[in-house]
Amino acid sequence: MPATIRDVARASGVHISTVSRTFSAPHLVNPETRVRVLACAEDLGYRPNRAARALITGRTHNIGLIVADIANPFFPPLIKAAEGQARQRDYHVFVADTNEDVAAEEDLVHALAKQVDGVLLCSPRMSNSLIEQVSREVPVVVINRQVGGLPCVMMDVGQGARAAIEHLLGLGHRRIALLGGPRGSWTAREMRRAATAAARGGGAELTVLGPNQPTETGGGALAEQVRRGGVTAVLAYNDLMAIGLIEGLDALGLRVPQDVSVVGVDDIALSRLTRPKLTTVATPTAAAGRTAVDMLLQLDSDAPRGARGRGAAAGDRRTTAQVMLQTVLVVRDSTGPVPEPGRDDTGA
Amino acid sequence: MPATIRDVARASGVHISTVSRTFSAPHLVNPETRVRVLACAEDLGYRPNRAARALITGRTHNIGLIVADIANPFFPPLIKAAEGQARQRDYHVFVADTNEDVAAEEDLVHALAKQVDGVLLCSPRMSNSLIEQVSREVPVVVINRQVGGLPCVMMDVGQGARAAIEHLLGLGHRRIALLGGPRGSWTAREMRRAATAAARGGGAELTVLGPNQPTETGGGALAEQVRRGGVTAVLAYNDLMAIGLIEGLDALGLRVPQDVSVVGVDDIALSRLTRPKLTTVATPTAAAGRTAVDMLLQLDSDAPRGARGRGAAAGDRRTTAQVMLQTVLVVRDSTGPVPEPGRDDTGA
DNA sequence: TCTTCGGCTGCAAACCTTTGCAGGACTGCA
């Protein structure tokens, strides 16, 4: 049923190669012929078969986007932005969810490799060496992690963590807890490094709790530890954990921000809707998605287009762009001045 | 660089067709040969090229998933479930976002048509006739809408709305508002129909406000109208609007549920995290995603597999499955008994 | 010993495009 290039050729009385050129190199075909072909194509509802085209050009005009958990509210804005940017450039995007599983992650990129011109890896959990290995099979741009010389786009959570700690210091807090993220997360390491340094610089004590599941439940589970630790402020790995923690503290009878200040990271839509509204480090997720797509497509057009097969597939011109996006601290209602000493479990 | 079937054939000393069969019809090849071929394939890192396979089989093993807005928290759980189900069946999924735009929606399904075995249309904004038209080009399963005889999976918001209204009636409310959804939404119509009937049955008065943008802002904008209307309870088109409304009411000095009861629809993760926790009609979005994928794949395997080209592409065996998923009312903290009469703007 | 059959493998066409090469029709110039 679907019309092929041959049907159009027959209908318009030209050779298939002319039809092909009408679409892929219009300047090579006589204007009159072109309009005739276009008219027939329109009539028959012809659309070039991308798979067949990919077979010979080596360009699929698809990209893959691999994330740890689609339902984690951090990702949808990124996915949306990436998809929009890609489509504007006439690319379609495969979205895949690894469920935070390393093996699934690897399988996925292999499975997708032949079908895409490149893959976006969001907050991958794979080891660096594994990532480098798969990057030899298919062009890769990494989001939210720095791995070797691979192109990547990061959000400066280090700076964000520092700003958050300084904000807390400014409110008088000196005993602060950091709710760590998942094992193997680059972001988690960066935050820890920066937060520790900032706390030390401000003469405060920072205790690290974790690693943890980066979810609401993961945050809630730490409420008891936070209470026992006697800290007056908490920086959480992300907003979800911060919100979970606030819930948990509430259940223990601790109020935010009167008893404990809490700051999150990401500024997901949700953080504006909870009560208290969450103080958080806003990460430019949409910009990251767009930038990553641009980088990937750039990489792609730099690649040796004609040299298919054995050609120097990669390595020649390693575009080693690594961009760092700025974060900004958004102060809302979940942080406040350190409580007066003399409370049950806060005193020295 | 990537190994082809030919490389494997050469390495294992058999014809390419034998390699092909090793993968797609293993029982046709001698066990010894098979292990040898498999070993060579493994060695060379060979993976069948799906595009080439698609070219001849007519099956891409891809599906398309078209949603109005990836960032709307209603969709991610559905996307996640659909993607998981698809991949389990060895399908990859294209996700595309229409930004609530009808034209984009149509373009998208045409653009995707050649590259997928079927398309999932989530809460489409296209007209019925347009949907039926595109469904002749590519198999379609519609989610959250009933259109002609097309296969679809719906969530019973009618029943949900009825349950919500009955819950409110039970709490003594007799003046209730319905916050309508976007124009052209099937769900919105169903809710309205059911809610009106239920209210009338219970001797209550139901005023419909809308249509509206199905967002937090859309809900917030109605706070003033709700106050002026003097209603004691509100059923919102979805949780986002309900939450926005609660915010708006709060700004006007009205407390939920003491002054006004609010019920949402969807039970997005968010609704458990706001204060007060939202009473809402839970819709089985994940189940809907999985079911829709199953239906699409079923459709696909029913189709005349061999008869490519002119064959009876559709129409023969219209699998007209239309499944309706149950919803359930989740009572939390945003609904309560009707306030005592005598308050400023509630009295008759 | 001859046939038959089953199990396995090779052959080649087909799927739909793109693209280097060559050829045809024309134009303009000498």
Add this chain to the structure above:
DNA sequence: TGCAGTCCTGCAAAGGTTTGCAGCCGAAGA
């Protein structure tokens, strides 16, 4: 009139795979 050059078009190979058909080999039955 002849020639070079330009524009356009057709030819055919190529890309990686599947699959109907035919052929080979060996075993079983007669």
